[in-house]
Protein backbone atom coordinates (compact mmCIF):
# COMPACT_ATOMS: atom_id res chain seq x y z
CA UNK A 1 0.00 0.00 0.00
CA UNK A 2 1.31 3.41 -0.91
CA UNK A 3 0.66 6.24 1.52
CA UNK A 4 1.36 9.92 1.02
CA UNK A 5 2.86 12.17 3.66
CA UNK A 6 0.35 15.01 3.80
CA UNK A 7 0.74 16.05 7.46
CA UNK A 8 3.97 14.85 9.09
CA UNK A 9 4.71 14.40 12.78
CA UNK A 10 7.57 12.77 14.69
CA UNK A 11 5.96 9.32 15.03
CA UNK A 12 3.24 9.24 12.39
CA UNK A 13 1.85 11.04 9.38
CA UNK A 14 -1.60 11.59 7.88
CA UNK A 15 -2.21 10.33 4.35
CA UNK A 16 -5.25 10.38 2.05
CA UNK A 17 -7.14 7.13 2.68
CA UNK A 18 -7.20 4.20 0.27
CA UNK A 19 -10.15 1.90 -0.52
CA UNK A 20 -7.69 -0.98 -0.48
CA UNK A 21 -7.60 -0.61 3.33
CA UNK A 22 -11.36 -1.28 3.62
CA UNK A 23 -10.83 -4.84 4.92
CA UNK A 24 -8.40 -3.73 7.61
CA UNK A 25 -10.75 -0.94 8.76
CA UNK A 26 -13.64 -3.41 8.72
CA UNK A 27 -11.72 -5.85 10.93
CA UNK A 28 -10.85 -3.11 13.43
CA UNK A 29 -14.35 -1.62 13.50
CA UNK A 30 -15.92 -5.02 14.20
CA UNK A 31 -13.63 -5.49 17.21
CA UNK A 32 -15.68 -4.60 20.31
CA UNK A 33 -12.65 -3.39 22.28
CA UNK A 34 -12.18 -0.67 19.65
CA UNK A 35 -15.75 -0.15 18.44
CA UNK A 36 -17.30 0.19 21.92
CA UNK A 37 -15.56 3.57 22.06
CA UNK A 38 -17.10 4.62 18.76
CA UNK A 39 -20.59 3.08 18.95
CA UNK A 40 -20.22 1.67 15.45
CA UNK A 41 -20.67 -1.76 17.02
CA UNK A 42 -24.46 -1.34 16.90
CA UNK A 43 -24.27 -1.28 13.09
CA UNK A 44 -23.58 -4.19 10.74
CA UNK A 45 -20.37 -3.12 9.06
CA UNK A 46 -19.70 -5.54 6.20
CA UNK A 47 -16.78 -5.24 3.81
CA UNK A 48 -19.19 -4.11 1.06
CA UNK A 49 -20.58 -1.38 3.33
CA UNK A 50 -17.13 -0.18 4.41
CA UNK A 51 -15.98 -0.14 0.77
CA UNK A 52 -19.00 1.97 -0.14
CA UNK A 53 -18.36 4.37 2.77
CA UNK A 54 -14.71 4.86 1.77
CA UNK A 55 -15.58 5.27 -1.93
CA UNK A 56 -18.21 7.91 -1.07
CA UNK A 57 -15.77 9.74 1.19
CA UNK A 58 -13.07 9.79 -1.48
CA UNK A 59 -15.58 10.92 -4.13
CA UNK A 60 -16.97 13.67 -1.90
CA UNK A 61 -13.50 14.89 -1.00
CA UNK A 62 -14.10 14.27 2.72
CA UNK A 63 -11.47 15.35 5.21
CA UNK A 64 -10.54 11.81 6.24
CA UNK A 65 -6.95 10.63 6.66
CA UNK A 66 -5.17 7.34 7.20
CA UNK A 67 -2.83 7.44 10.22
CA UNK A 68 0.46 5.84 9.23
CA UNK A 69 3.57 5.10 11.30
CA UNK A 70 6.42 7.29 10.05
CA UNK A 71 9.21 4.75 10.48
CA UNK A 72 7.49 1.70 8.93
CA UNK A 73 4.67 3.09 6.73
CA UNK A 74 2.32 0.79 8.66
CA UNK A 75 -1.39 1.71 8.74
CA UNK A 76 -2.49 2.43 12.34
CA UNK A 77 -6.03 3.82 11.99
CA UNK A 78 -7.81 6.86 10.68
CA UNK A 79 -9.12 10.26 11.67
CA UNK A 80 -11.47 12.78 10.11
CA UNK A 81 -12.97 16.25 10.22
CA UNK A 82 -16.71 16.24 9.54
CA UNK A 83 -19.87 18.35 9.92
CA UNK A 84 -17.84 21.30 8.63
CA UNK A 85 -19.82 24.54 8.95
CA UNK A 86 -17.97 27.10 6.84
CA UNK A 87 -20.09 30.11 7.79
CA UNK A 88 -19.37 29.71 11.49
CA UNK A 89 -16.00 28.03 10.97
CA UNK A 90 -16.76 25.06 13.19
CA UNK A 91 -16.48 21.29 12.75
CA UNK A 92 -16.20 17.97 14.57
CA UNK A 93 -13.42 15.39 14.64
CA UNK A 94 -13.11 11.67 15.23
CA UNK A 95 -10.18 9.28 15.52
CA UNK A 96 -9.27 5.66 16.10
CA UNK A 97 -6.01 3.77 16.31
CA UNK A 98 -7.04 0.28 15.19
CA UNK A 99 -3.87 -1.59 16.06
CA UNK A 100 -4.16 -1.96 19.84
CA UNK A 101 -0.41 -2.55 20.24
CA UNK A 102 -0.05 1.13 19.34
CA UNK A 103 -2.37 2.46 22.06
CA UNK A 104 -0.81 4.54 24.84
CA UNK A 105 2.32 5.31 22.83
CA UNK A 106 1.50 8.85 21.79
CA UNK A 107 0.37 8.08 18.23
CA UNK A 108 -3.25 9.11 18.78
CA UNK A 109 -2.34 12.43 20.39
CA UNK A 110 0.10 13.27 17.60
CA UNK A 111 -2.30 12.21 14.82
CA UNK A 112 -5.13 14.31 16.26
CA UNK A 113 -2.76 17.28 16.68
CA UNK A 114 -1.84 16.97 12.98
CA UNK A 115 -5.56 16.78 12.10
CA UNK A 116 -6.28 19.94 14.12
CA UNK A 117 -3.30 21.66 12.47
CA UNK A 118 -4.97 20.93 9.13
CA UNK A 119 -8.38 22.02 10.43
CA UNK A 120 -7.25 25.30 11.99
CA UNK A 121 -4.46 26.31 9.62
CA UNK A 122 -5.63 24.99 6.22
CA UNK A 123 -9.42 24.87 6.55
CA UNK A 124 -9.29 28.00 8.76
CA UNK A 125 -11.74 26.60 11.29
CA UNK A 126 -12.22 28.40 14.60
CA UNK A 127 -13.95 25.85 16.85
CA UNK A 128 -13.44 22.07 16.69
CA UNK A 129 -15.55 19.78 18.84
CA UNK A 130 -15.63 16.08 19.65
CA UNK A 131 -17.75 13.63 21.61
CA UNK A 132 -16.27 10.96 23.84
CA UNK A 133 -17.84 8.36 26.14
CA UNK A 134 -17.24 8.98 29.85
CA UNK A 135 -15.48 5.61 30.35
CA UNK A 136 -12.87 6.38 27.66
CA UNK A 137 -10.27 7.83 30.03
CA UNK A 138 -7.40 7.28 27.61
CA UNK A 139 -9.09 9.35 24.91
CA UNK A 140 -10.09 12.11 27.36
CA UNK A 141 -6.53 12.35 28.66
CA UNK A 142 -5.19 12.51 25.10
CA UNK A 143 -7.66 15.28 24.17
CA UNK A 144 -6.80 17.29 27.30
CA UNK A 145 -3.10 17.04 26.43
CA UNK A 146 -3.86 18.63 23.05
CA UNK A 147 -5.80 21.46 24.68
CA UNK A 148 -9.43 20.37 24.36
CA UNK A 149 -11.65 21.62 27.19
CA UNK A 150 -14.75 19.90 28.50
CA UNK A 151 -17.94 21.68 27.41
CA UNK A 152 -20.07 19.33 29.48
CA UNK A 153 -21.73 15.92 29.62
CA UNK A 154 -24.85 14.70 27.88
CA UNK A 155 -26.09 12.55 30.73
CA UNK A 156 -26.84 8.84 30.31
CA UNK A 157 -26.72 9.15 26.53
CA UNK A 158 -25.26 5.68 26.13
CA UNK A 159 -26.38 2.32 27.52
CA UNK A 160 -24.36 -0.88 27.24
CA UNK A 161 -25.00 -4.11 29.16
CA UNK A 162 -27.52 -2.42 31.43
CA UNK A 163 -25.17 0.39 32.45
CA UNK A 164 -25.63 4.02 31.50
CA UNK A 165 -22.79 6.36 30.58
CA UNK A 166 -22.51 10.06 29.79
CA UNK A 167 -21.30 11.42 26.49
CA UNK A 168 -18.71 14.14 27.12
CA UNK A 169 -18.51 17.08 24.71
CA UNK A 170 -15.10 18.77 24.36
CA UNK A 171 -13.90 21.63 22.16
CA UNK A 172 -10.83 23.67 21.28
CA UNK A 173 -10.44 27.08 19.64
CA UNK A 174 -7.91 28.07 16.98
CA UNK A 175 -6.43 30.59 19.47
CA UNK A 176 -5.74 27.77 21.95
CA UNK A 177 -3.99 25.49 19.45
CA UNK A 178 -0.25 25.30 18.74
CA UNK A 179 0.69 24.16 15.24
CA UNK A 180 3.28 21.37 14.94
CA UNK A 181 3.57 21.16 11.16
CA UNK A 182 1.93 23.82 8.93
CA UNK A 183 3.37 26.81 10.75
CA UNK A 184 6.87 25.32 10.75
CA UNK A 185 6.78 25.12 6.94
CA UNK A 186 5.13 28.52 6.44
CA UNK A 187 7.64 30.26 8.76
CA UNK A 188 10.41 29.27 6.31
CA UNK A 189 8.74 31.10 3.42
Ligand SMILES: CC(C)(COP(=O)(O)OP(=O)(O)OC[C@H]1O[C@@H](n2cnc3c(N)ncnc32)[C@H](O)[C@@H]1OP(=O)(O)O)[C@@H](O)C(=O)NCCC(=O)NCCS
Nearest residue numbers: 037096097103104105106107108109132137138139141142
Ligand atom coordinates in the same frame (compact mmCIF):
# COMPACT_ATOMS: atom_id res chain seq x y z
C1 LIG B 1 -8.23 7.26 21.97
C2 LIG B 1 -6.96 7.05 21.16
C3 LIG B 1 -7.11 7.73 19.80
C4 LIG B 1 -5.78 7.69 21.91
O1 LIG B 1 -4.61 7.43 21.21
P1 LIG B 1 -3.34 6.80 21.97
O2 LIG B 1 -2.23 6.79 21.02
O3 LIG B 1 -3.74 5.48 22.55
O4 LIG B 1 -3.15 7.85 23.15
P2 LIG B 1 -1.81 8.57 23.65
O5 LIG B 1 -0.78 7.55 23.97
O6 LIG B 1 -1.45 9.62 22.68
O7 LIG B 1 -2.33 9.28 24.98
C5 LIG B 1 -3.07 8.54 25.93
C6 LIG B 1 -2.91 9.17 27.31
O8 LIG B 1 -3.91 8.62 28.17
C7 LIG B 1 -3.30 8.07 29.32
N1 LIG B 1 -4.15 6.97 29.77
C8 LIG B 1 -4.22 5.71 29.30
N2 LIG B 1 -5.15 5.02 29.98
C9 LIG B 1 -5.67 5.86 30.91
C10 LIG B 1 -6.67 5.74 31.91
N3 LIG B 1 -7.33 4.60 32.10
N4 LIG B 1 -6.94 6.83 32.69
C11 LIG B 1 -6.29 8.00 32.50
N5 LIG B 1 -5.32 8.18 31.54
C12 LIG B 1 -5.03 7.11 30.76
C13 LIG B 1 -1.93 7.65 28.83
O9 LIG B 1 -1.05 7.45 29.91
C14 LIG B 1 -1.59 8.86 27.97
O10 LIG B 1 -1.28 9.99 28.75
P3 LIG B 1 0.26 10.42 29.08
O11 LIG B 1 0.92 10.64 27.75
O12 LIG B 1 0.10 11.68 29.87
O13 LIG B 1 0.86 9.29 29.83
C15 LIG B 1 -6.67 5.52 20.94
O14 LIG B 1 -6.38 4.92 22.18
C16 LIG B 1 -7.82 4.79 20.28
O15 LIG B 1 -7.98 4.88 19.08
N6 LIG B 1 -8.65 4.07 21.07
C17 LIG B 1 -9.76 3.27 20.52
C18 LIG B 1 -10.79 4.10 19.77
C19 LIG B 1 -11.18 5.35 20.51
O16 LIG B 1 -11.35 5.35 21.71
N7 LIG B 1 -11.35 6.46 19.76
C20 LIG B 1 -11.75 7.73 20.30
C21 LIG B 1 -13.22 7.82 20.40
S1 LIG B 1 -13.77 9.37 21.09
